[in-house]
Amino acid sequence: MKPIVRMGAPSLFERSSEVSDIDSSEIKQLIEDMLITLQRLGGVGIAAPQIGVNKRVIIFGFDKSERYPNEKPIPHTILINPEYTVLNEEKIAGWEGCLSVPGMRGKVSRYKEIQYCGIDPMGRRIESVAEGFHARVIQHEVDHLNGVLFPLLIEDMHNFGFEDLLWERILSENGGKKI
Numbered sequence: 001m002k003p004i005v006r007m008g009a010p011s012l013f014e015r016s017s018e019v020s021d022i023d024s025s026e027i028k029q030l031i032e033d034m035l036i037t038l039q040r041l042g043g044v045g046i047a048a049p050q051i052g053v054n055k056r057v058i059i060f061g062f063d064k065s066e067r068y069p070n071e072k073p074i075p076h077t078i079l080i081n082p083e084y085t086v087l088n089e090e091k092i093a094g095w096e097g098c099l100s101v102p103g104m105r106g107k108v109s110r111y112k113e114i115q116y117c118g119i120d121p122m123g124r125r126i127e128s129v130a131e132g133f134h135a136r137v138i139q140h141e142v143d144h145l146n147g148v149l150f151p152l153l154i155e156d157m158h159n160f161g162f163e164d165l166l167w168e169r170i171l172s173e174n175g176g177k178k179i
């Protein structure tokens with residue numbers, strides 16, 4: 001397991017570079033390290049810069065999450081050079097956390113419905129749609145590759161704080177309301 005790079009480190013605010021050598025041992029090792037780190041920490045997603053590698057690789061998905069107990073499962077997905085487009089301009093406000101911002105949660109607006117694509121570790125192109133929390137997680141992880149962390153997107157800083165103090169609000173709001 002790799003140590004998580006936390007907010008404050010300048011590398012988290014940089015744009016990560018495209019992967020051109022999907023078959024390389026370097027990328028295979030990166031994906032392995034990300035999988036182990038995500039699993040050990042119980043996150044729902046991770047981006048390569050969070051373990052100190054500024055390359056465009058993200059992993060997301062879970063069956064059941066203690067960090068997001070109200071959310072439905074998301075299929076386990078590894079995406080290299082991911083991209084998304086917005087299918088619906090509607091946004092939803094919801095609570096987010098991040099392994100790089102430990103112990104904190106904030107309310108962030110995200111597009112409700114997106115189409116996303118990328119390359120899987122076998123070199124196959126993946127293209128699919130996502131909505132709700134699934135779409136939120138993908139937007140959050142792709143943001144990491146562009147040097148954006150969720151606290152930068154919080155519109156009202158009253159909606160930012162320590163998760164133990166916010167937990168009741170987070171559970172009662174159940175994924176966020178429409179704005």
Ligand code: NI
Nearest residue numbers: 097098099100
């Ligand atoms: Ni994050």
